[in-house]
Structures are given as structure tokens and as C-alpha cells.
Amino acid sequence: MIIAERKPVNEILDMVKDAKKILVLGCRGCVTVCSAGGEREVEILASLIRLGMKKQGKKIQVTEGTLVRQCDREYIDGIDQWKGKYDSIVSMACGVGVNFIANLRPTTIVYPAVNTSFFGGSAEQGVWTEQCAGCGDCVLHLTGGLCPISRCAKSLFNGPCGGSVDGRCEINPETECVWQLIHDRLGRINNQEAMNTIAPIRDWRTAGHGGPRKTLRDDLTL
């Protein structure tokens, strides 16, 4: 899922400093699962904004709402239910949600309440780790299922750099060297020879280096 983290409250208060009525809008997708922007977090942020504004002696009307998703046209339409109740939206969805509101509501002011961080999973309660960088041309079949792009600090393709020590990454000793993990895992699954395959120079256009990406499925479009 997409992992996000709420911005510091003062940064958000600064965005809405001139607003009179806002809609704090959560999303029931990824940001609910990673506890950054679901219903519960909407409640907390709305409270913090009201308290922060009150402390500054300002009045603000805060409406709370949560959509099933903010990355789908049909759900964005749901914003209509709060018509007239806001002059700007504070979106707690990932950046996709904020963009979707900006795309579909040309004159609506929308602010991001979270920092969208990475694609990851829940390693343990309250801890999320990056696992994929959305490169658009997956190589996990060559690396034992472990991603060298998102999990190697240098996104190396042909084995570890010279700084891998005791299974730890030279960039940050708290991080496991994914190439050590790939090596060990390929051994365990009897696929050691994959380590000898030289990965050719890669075409990074699929990774966004060729501009914004788009997926089109002929079997689904109407």
C-alpha cells in the first residue's frame, strides 16, 4: 500500500491560516490502513486545527468527512454532500487523492495534510517499510522476490556495492543490505546461478524518467 505520514500540525495550520471553513477529508484506502488519514485521523486533525486556530484567536468552521477512496472519479463526486460547508479542502489522502481533487474540481482549493512517503508494508505494529518503488518493469523474478531498486540505497542491479558489511548497508547500518538478502535467498531456493546473470543497462522510462506514466487497458476501457 501507499504509506503516508501526517504533516506537522503547524505546517497544516499555516496552510489554512486564512480559511474560514474547511473540509478535513480522509480516505478509507491505504492511508486508513497505515493510520495516516482515515476516519480516526480526520477526527484528530480536525480537533487539532480547531484548537490551534482558537489559540491564535481565529474562528474556523471544520467539517469532517471521509471518502471510500480519493483516487477514483466516482468517489470524488461524493464531495458534493458537503457543498457550501467549506472554502478549502484539507485532504488526508495520499498525493494521488490531492491531485484527483485538483484535477476534477478546477476551482476548489485543496491542501495536503500528509506526506506521501513510499510503497510499503506493515513490518510490525506501527512500523512500515518500503518494499517497491513502482519502477514499471519488475525484476523480482531475478532477485528472489526482493527488490533491489527500492531496498538498495543505490538501486544496484548486479550484486552488492563494496560497502556491504555483515549484511548491513553502508548507507545506514540499521538497514539490511538487500543484496546480501538476495544472495542468501537465491541460495536457499537453489537459484544461485541467478547471481551470475548480468543485468543489462536498464531503460528507466518505465520508472517515470520519461514523464508521467499512464496505464491503459483496452479490455476495460469503454
Added chain:
Amino acid sequence: MSFTPNIQAFCCHYTSQQTIAEGKEGLKRDGMPENVTLNRLVCGGKLQVSTLLKAFEDGADGVYFVGCPPDECHNVKGSQRAAKKVAAVRQALIELSVEPERVEMFHLERGFHPEFVKAAQVMNKRITALGPCPFKGDSK
């Protein structure tokens, strides 16, 4: 001008058992400050950050939670969870430049009555000294 703070105490079922049994008059006799309002939860694990924030929104000058000792919670981890929620509110107060001591966590043995009253007195003294909460419209 004298100031009587509005203090909202949240507590779990177990830590407040004896206190509740005392009844209103009994509590008064024991020295429980009358301006401390008790809000009972079935367990510390039920406590939400938003509940504590709402208490401030509703005019509290100080807010605290009383839960079991961290490793002796009746429901295993309820009071540890509550302590995390209190810490999150503390952090939020710091970010908003409000005295973090306005929110506190107490870990008490289950049903220990004098200590329960003591916690209320500690908070009452502390918040009285701090004065009205800056979130309140009637303060500066």
C-alpha cells in the same frame, strides 16, 4: 482573581473501582477536588487521542488518564496503549506551544483509593498554578 480549573480525569474501570464506591459525599470527605470530573472507560485500551483532544475543545484546562501499572494491566496492554495516546497528545500540545504538563498519565494499582485521590490533587495543584488553558477563548 481566583481560578478553579476544569479538569477532566479519564480512568479505567479497575483503577477507579474503589473511588466510585465511595460515592459523591465520600469522595468529598476524602479530599477529591470537586472540579475534577471522572470519565470512566472500560479499559485504557479504549482511550482515543481524539477523546483527550475533545476534552480540551470542551473547555478542560487539564486532562489526565489513570490506568493500571504498565505491566499489570487487567487487559494486558490497555494501560500501555493509553500511555501512548497521552504521549501523542502531549506532543501535540508541544507543537501548539501549550504547556505539555496539562496532560498526564498516571499508573496506579487497581482500586488504590488514596493514590487515586492524590493524582487528582496533584493535577489540581498543577493546573491551578498554570492558569487557564490557552485554548480557551476567555484566556488572553
